[in-house]
Amino acid sequence: MASTNPIQLPVIDISDPSNAATGREMLDAAVKYGFFYVHGKGSDFTAAQVDSTFDISKKFFALPKEEKETCRIRTDNRGWSGMHSEILDPEHQRTGDFKEALNFGEFQDGKPQQPLPTALHSDEAEIGHFASLCNKTCAAVLRLLALGLEIDSEYFVTRHDASRGATGSILRFLYYPSISSPASSTYQHDIDVRAGAHSDYGTITLLFQRPGQPGLEILTASDTEGNNNNWAPVPVWPEGATSEADEFPPILINIGDMLSFWTNGLLKSTIHRVVFPHAERDPAATVKSPDRYSVVFFCHPIDNCNLVPPVPSTLVAAAGADQKSVESGKVGFGGGAGLLSERRSMTAKEYLNMRLSATYDDREEVASTK
Numbered sequence: 131m132a133s134t135n136p137i138q139l140p141v142i143d144i145s146d147p148s149n150a151a152t153g154r155e156m157l158d159a160a161v162k163y164g165f166f167y168v169h170g171k172g173s174d175f176t177a178a179q180v181d182s183t184f185d186i187s188k189k190f191f192a193l194p195k196e197e198k199e200t201c202r203i204r205t206d207n208r209g210w211s212g213m214h215s216e217i218l219d220p221e222h223q224r225t226g227d228f229k230e231a232l233n234f235g236e237f238q239d240g241k242p243q244q245p246l247p248t249a250l251h252s253d254e255a256e257i258g259h260f261a262s263l264c265n266k267t268c269a270a271v272l273r274l275l276a277l278g279l280e281i282d283s284e285y286f287v288t289r290h291d292a293s294r295g296a297t298g299s300i301l302r303f304l305y306y307p308s309i310s311s312p313a314s315s316t317y318q319h320d321i322d323v324r325a326g327a328h329s330d331y332g333t334i335t336l337l338f339q340r341p342g343q344p345g346l347e348i349l350t351a352s353d354t355e356g357n358n359n360n361w362a363p364v365p366v367w368p369e370g371a372t373s374e375a376d377e378f379p380p381i382l383i384n385i386g387d388m389l390s391f392w393t394n395g396l397l398k399s400t401i402h403r404v405v406f407p408h409a410e411r412d413p414a415a416t417v418k419s420p421d422r423y424s425v426v427f428f429c430h431p432i433d434n435c436n437l438v439p440p441v442p443s444t445l446v447a448a449a450g451a452d453q454k455s456v457e458s459g460k461v462g463f464g465g466g467a468g469l470l471s472e473r474r475s476m477t478a479k480e481y482l483n484m485r486l487s488a489t490y491d492d493r494e495e496v497a498s499t500k
């Protein structure tokens with residue numbers, strides 16, 4: 131499971147979402163890597179907002195298990211999942227992921243539409259505001275990608291507009307205990323991972339990370355078959371992004387399966403995972419290994435958005451005409467991956483349900499709210 135050198139991904143300034151050159155730069159990164167960063171400055175977030183959201187997340191995961199149990203994850207994909215309850219790569223993993231997660235569905239008028247522990251009640255408006263800023267940043271990214279694809283700049287944004295219908299978008303807090311935590315005591319490097327290899331299900335994903343808490347790796351283009359031997363670490367702070375202008379690590383953005391599917395595979399939904407970095411695995415290491423916290427926003431179109439026919443771009447049509455990408459048309463990787471060729475129509479909601487049902491083993495049944 132050799133890790134290669136850290137990957138150098140572009141860091142893009144999205145302060146002008148109508149800049150065609152930025153759109154082309156973003157599209158190139160989405161086609162080549164499926165991943166890129168955006169500068170914190172020029173996004174909709176301040177460092178204080180990001181810090182405060184991580185503080186709330188930390189507070190939640192430190193709660194006693196009984197309190198977290200009050201919001202255990204349900205079939206609507208909202209709530210808390212404990213250690214090992216999600217298996218992102220069921221074909222290869224022995225144990226579930228070494229992580230805990232808390233998923234928030236859409237907020238309505240600043241209110242969550244799901245149970246939350248009392249300890250978080252005073253933070254609800256702030257979490258809801260953070261989710262709304264995530265939506266705003268996603269809109270800027272989706273406009274730029276549309277510009278890169280030379281289509282109407284609002285094409286994606288209208289299809290993600292939550293005022294037109296429910297979406298499967300999720301804000302997620304993640305907690306990966308450090309290697310020295312009792313929660314990680316059964317961890318074995320050659321068979322276990324903090325989060326199994328997977329691609330994301332939605333259109334785009336925003337990832338907020340903390341300085342000094344690395345662990346994300348992506349499968350590089352030379353090995354897209356799922357073999358665990360070409361994993362490139364993705365630095366929290368990429369080279370050249372540590373200027374004063376960047377008060378918090380840039381937001382890492384990746385393309386999800388729905389957007390890859392919708393663009394005939396032109397935009398790459400790249401497989402990634404989370405590991406304990408090599409430096410933290412050495413039992414003789416003197417540096418104390420940190421817990422890892424991340425905050426993720428999975429952006430989804432409205433539920434009834436049909437992902438067929440593909441996005442009306444000549445670049446996408448050209449990708450569709452490329453027999454190679456059509457024949458190898460697997461949608462995603464890991465649990466619930468499906469074949470493109472089997473589908474004549476697929477809504478965003480159908481696609482999401484197909485993936486989720488394969489990755490959890492203990493979600494509680496709940497009547498759908500949508």
Ligand SMILES: O=C(O)CCC(=O)C(=O)O
Pocket residue numbers: 304325330337346402403404424426
């Ligand atoms: O925590 C991370 O760095 C990545 C998490 C992730 O890939 C996911 O939840 O889909």
Ligand SMILES: [Fe+2]
Pocket residue numbers: 328329330402
């Ligand atoms: Fe992911």
